[in-house]
Amino acid sequence: NAGVTQTPKFRVLKTGQSMTLLCAQDMNHEYMYWYRQDPGMGLRLIHYSVGEGTTAKGEVPDGYNVSRLKKQNFLLGLESAAPSQTSVYFCASSYTRVGYTFGSGTRLTVV
Amino acid sequence: AQTVTQSQPEMSVQEAETVTLSCTYDTSESDYYLFWYKQPPSRQMILVIRQEAYKQQNATENRFSVNFQKAAKSFSLKISDSQLGDAAMYFCAYRVEGNTGKLIFGQGTTLQVKP
Numbered sequence: 731n732a733g734v735t736q737t738p739k740f741r742v743l744k745t746g747q748s749m750t751l752l753c754a755q756d757m758n759h760e761y762m763y764w765y766r767q768d769p770g771m772g773l774r775l776i777h778y779s780v781g782e783g784t785t786a787k788g789e790v791p792d793g794y795n796v797s798r799l800k801k802q803n804f805l806l807g808l809e810s811a812a813p814s815q816t817s818v819y820f821c822a823s824s825y826t827r828v829g830y831t832f833g834s835g836t837r838l839t840v841v
Numbered sequence: 842a843q844t845v846t847q848s849q850p851e852m853s854v855q856e857a858e859t860v861t862l863s864c865t866y867d868t869s870e871s872d873y874y875l876f877w878y879k880q881p882p883s884r885q886m887i888l889v890i891r892q893e894a895y896k897q898q899n900a901t902e903n904r905f906s907v908n909f910q911k912a913a914k915s916f917s918l919k920i921s922d923s924q925l926g927d928a929a930m931y932f933c934a935y936r937v938e939g940n941t942g943k944l945i946f947g948q949g950t951t952l953q954v955k956p
Contacts, residue, residue: 828891
C-alpha cells in the first residue's frame with residue numbers, strides 16, 4: 731500500500747547511544763518532515779526537506795541530524811541519545827503542501 | 842512567528858450530541874491553510890478537515906464542520922451527532938506560508954465520547 735513507513739515502531743535506548751529512524755515513502759513526494767510529539771505540546775517540527783539532497787532545521791533541531799540522499803527516504807539520527815529525547819516521532823510527506831501523509835510513529839524511550 | 846493554541850486539554854460529549862473544539866492562531870500572513878487532524882489510540886494522524894483562508898465559506902465534511910473567523914483568528918471544529926469512534930486526540934494545525942509546507946500544531950484536545 732502506498733504511504734509513509736517508519737521503522738522501527740518502538741525502541742528503547744540507553745543514554746549516550748545512537749540510532750537512526752528511517753522514513754520511507756513511495757508516493758514520489760518532494761516534501762518530507764520529522765516531528766516529535768510530547769504530551770501537552772502537540773507536534774513540533776525537528777527537521778524537514780523540500781527535495782532530494784536538501785534538509786533544513788525546524789523548531790527543535792538540537793540533538794538531531796537528518797539526511798535525504800534518496801527522494802523516497804528521510805533519515806533522522808540521534809548521535810548521543812538523552813532522556814529529553816524520549817518522545818513519539820512522526821514522519822510526514824507531501825506533494826502539494828496542502829495534503830500530508832503521516833507515518834504511524836516511532837515510540838522512543840531513552841533511559 | 843506563527844502560533845496555534847488549543848485551550849481545552851480535554852473535552853467530553855455524550856454520544857449523539859454536538860461538541861465544539863476551539864483553536865486560535867496568531868499570524869501576520871493573509872493567505873494560509875488550517876487543518877484539523879484526529880489521532881486515535883492507534884497514533885495514526887487522520888485529516889478531518891482543511892480550510893483555505895481566502896475562502897470565506899466554512900469547510901464541511903459530513904458530521905464535521907468548522908467555524909472559521911479570520912479576523913478573530915479562530916478556527917473551531919464542530920462535531921455533530923458524536924459517535925464512540927470520534928474519541929481521540931484532535932490537533933489544530935496551521936500551514937506556514939512559503940514553499941516549505943511546514944505545519945505548526947496546537948497542543949491538542951483529548952475528546953471523550955460517553956455512551
